[in-house]
Amino acid sequence: MSKPLSTSALAKLRGIPGKELFSQLEACGFIQRKGNEWVLLPAGEKAGGQYVDHTKYGKYITWPDDLSLQCADKTPNSPSAQKLVTATIIGKAFNLSANRMNSILSELGWINKALKGWTITPSGASAGGEQKEDFRSGIPYVVWPNAITENKALKTTISEVQGESASEEAKPETNDCSNFRDKFEAKLRTTDGHYVRSKAEMLIDNWLYMAEIVHAYERKLPIEEEVYCDFYIPTGKVYIEYWGYENDSKYLHRKAQKQAIYARYGFKLIELEDADVQNLDDVLPRLLLKHGVQSY
Template sequence: MSDKISTTALAKLRDLDAKDLFSELKIAGYINRGEDGWVLTELGKKFGGEYVNHTKFGQFIVWPENLLIDSTATSGNTLSATQIGQRFSLSAKKINQLLQELGWIEKSDDGWSVTASGLTAAGYQREDKESGQKFVVWHDSIIRNKRLRQSVVEFSGQDAEAHATDKSLSSFRQKFEAKHRTLDGHYVRSKGELIIDNWLYMNGIVHAYDRQLPIEEDVLSDFYLPSGKVYLQYWGNDSGNMNEQQQTSIRDIYQAHQFPLIEIYPDQIDQLDSVLPPKLKAFGIKAY
C-alpha cells in the first residue's frame, strides 16, 4: 500500500470535495456502488486502486497520489444489453447469456440481478418502475472489457488465439500440452484431470475445462460448473502435487474475487464417488 491514500485524503490533496471525487471516480468506471459501500472495479485496479483493511475504519479503497482519472475514455452513459449487443452484432439475449456465463449477472423470476463479480465489471442494478422487472446496465467501458470481448470471440466461433491481445495463455497451453483425451472429447493436461472430467461427464454434470476466470489477470480454472456457478481446481499434475506456494497464490485469487471453489487433491482422485457429491450438493448440483 506504499504511497497510496484513501479517496477522502486524495480529495483533500487535490482540493476537491470528497463527494465530487467519488462521483468522478464512478463516472470514470473506477468504482461502483454496492449494498455495503464502494466497490473497486477491475478498471480501477488497473489504475492502481486496491483495498486495505483498517482495524478502526474497516475495508476501504486507496489510490496512488498521482492517480490518473481518465474521464475522456467514457461518455458517462450506461449501456443496456441491447446496446452492447449492437456493438458486437449479437442479440440482447445472447449478451445476457454471455454475461451470465461470466458470472456477472444471474437470472431470477423478476429479471436479471447483478452479482458481486458484476459490480467489479461496473454493472448497475436497475428496476422497471411499472413492471418491477430487474435489469442491469453497464458502464460503457464494458465494450473494452478483455473478458467479455474474449467470450464474444469464442462464442462467435472466431479464432480466439488470432484475436487475443495477450499471448500468455497461448504460451501456457504450448508449454503444458493437453494430451489426455476424455470421454466427452476434452483434452486435459493430467491423468487426474482426465478422471475428474470423466466423472463429471458420466454423472451428467455440464462443465467447461480450462475456463478463463472473468478477471483482467490471465488465470485459467481447471473446471467451471455453470449450473452451480462454481469452479473446481485440481491441485495436482502427472508429476504429483502442485507446490504449496502455487496453491496459495491461486487460492488467493479466488478468495479476492469471491469466486466459489471446489478443491480436489491427488489423494482424493480414487474416492471421487464419495468426495465430490457432498461438495457439489453445497452448490445445488446433483450427481447421478
Template sequence: MAKQKISTSQLAKLRNVEAKALFGDLKLAGYINRHEDNWVLTELGSKFGGEYVNHSKFGQFIVWPENLLIDTDATSGQLLSATQIGERLKLPAKKVNQLLSELGWIARVDKGWQVSPSGLTHGGQQQMDNHNEQQYVLWHDSIVRNKRLKQSVVEFLGQDAEAHATDKSISSFRQKFEAKHRTLDGHYVRSQGELRIDNWLYLNGVVHAYDRQLPIEQDVLSDFYLPSGKVYLQYWGDDNGATEEKERVAIRAIYQQHEFPLIEIFTDEIDQLDKVLPSKLRAYGIKAY
C-alpha cells in the same frame, strides 16, 4: 520506496476539490461503482492503483495513489443495457446476457437478472422495472472494451481466438503442459487426475468447461468451470506439473479477492470422487445423477 496510498477524501483535499465531486469523477471514469450504500472498487479502478484497506475504526475503504490519473475521456458516462451492448458487439441482447451470465457477472432469477459481486466490479448496476417488477442490469460503458467479454464474444462467434489472444503466459503454459489425455466427452486434458474428474462430471450429467480463463484482467486459468452453479473446480494434482504450495496460496487469494466460489480436489481424493464430489457440488445447487 513506493508512496503510501491515500483515501478518496484525502485525495480530494490534496487536489482542492470537493470529496463528493471526486467520488463523482471516479464513478464516471468507471473506477468505482455504487451498490446499496457502499462503494465498490472496479477492476478498472484496480488497474489505476486503487485498492481496499481495512481500518480498525473506519472499516473497509478504498485508497488511491496521490498521482492518480482519472481518465474520463474514455467514457461517455452512459449506462448501457444488454440491448445497447449487443448493438456495439453485433449480438442480440439475449446472447449478451447469456455471455455475461457465463462469465459469472449476472445470474438468472425468477424476475429477470441479478448482478453478482463479480459483476459489480465490472460496472454492473442493479435496476428494477417497477411497472412489471422485472430486475435487470445496466453497465458502465467500459464494459464494451472489457478484455474477457471481448474474448467470450470471439470464442462464441467461432473466430480465431489464438489470433486475438494477448495472454502470452497462458500460451506458454499450454505449450509446456500439453493437453493429451482425451476424455469421454471429447475434452483433452493435461493429467490423469483431470481426466478422471472430467469423466466423472460428464457421466453424472454436470455441464462443465475445461481450462476456463477467470473473468478478470489477470491471466489465470481454472481447471473446470461449472456454469449451473457458477463455481470453479481446481485439481491440485501431482501427476503432471505439480503446483507448488506458494503458487496454490496465490491462486486461492485471487479466487477470494474476486469472490469466485471454488471447489478444490486433491490427489488423495481422486479415488473417492463418488464420495467427495456430490456433497461439494450440492453446496452450489448442483445435483449429480
C-alpha cells in the same frame, strides 16, 4: 417548435429501450426514483421536462423531442454521470440479441437469473454494472457503462462464443501459467473428447460427463489476469481445481497465487487432491451440492 413526448414515446423516437432512456435521464439528474414513481427534478424542469395529468393514463412526465442528453457523457469516469447501457445496446455492438448477451454476462458471473429479470453479482458490480428495476413491473435488470464493450474479459468470451480467434490483445502472455500448460501437454483423451494433462483430470472429467454435468476444461477466468481453471461448471458458476505435484515448489507458488485470485474475486471454488480423486463418487456430489449443483 419541439413537441412534448412521454419518456416511452421519446425512447421509441430515438430507437432505444424505454429503460435505457430512463437510465440516461437519471444519470443526467433529470429524474429520480421514489417508491414506484419517477420524480421530476429541477434540472429536468430546466431541460424542458414537465408533468402532464391525463384523464386515462394519470400523471406522467413529458420531454421536448429534441431533448439533449449530453450530460450523460460529460464525465465518462464518473459512475453517476457516465452513459449507462442495457444488454440490448451491448448486444447490438456485437451483433447479438439481448437474451444471448445476458447469457454471456451470466456465464462471466456478472449477473444471475432471477425469477424474472436479472440481478447483479459482486463481480458484475466490480465491472461497473448497476442494479436497476423497471418502474412499472418491478422486474430487475442491470445497466453497464458504455465502455463495457471494451472490457477484455467480455470481448474474449464473446469471441470464443462466436467461434472467432481472440485478438492479439486478448491472447495469453508468457507467464508461469502458460509455461506450465506448455510443459504438461494435454494428451489424454476423455470420454467426452476433451484432452487433459493428467490421469486425475481425466477421471474428474469422465465423472462429470457420466453425471451429465455440463462442463468446460481449462476455461479462462472472467478477469483481466491470464488465469485458467481446470474445470468450469456453468450451472452454478463453479470452478474446480485439482492440485497435484505437491512436492514442486514452483507449482506450490502457482497454487497459492491462484487460490488468492479465486478468493479476491469471490468465485465458487471446489479444490480436489489425490485422495479426493480416488473417491469422487462420495466427494464431488457433496461439494457440488453446496453450490447448488445436483448430480445423479
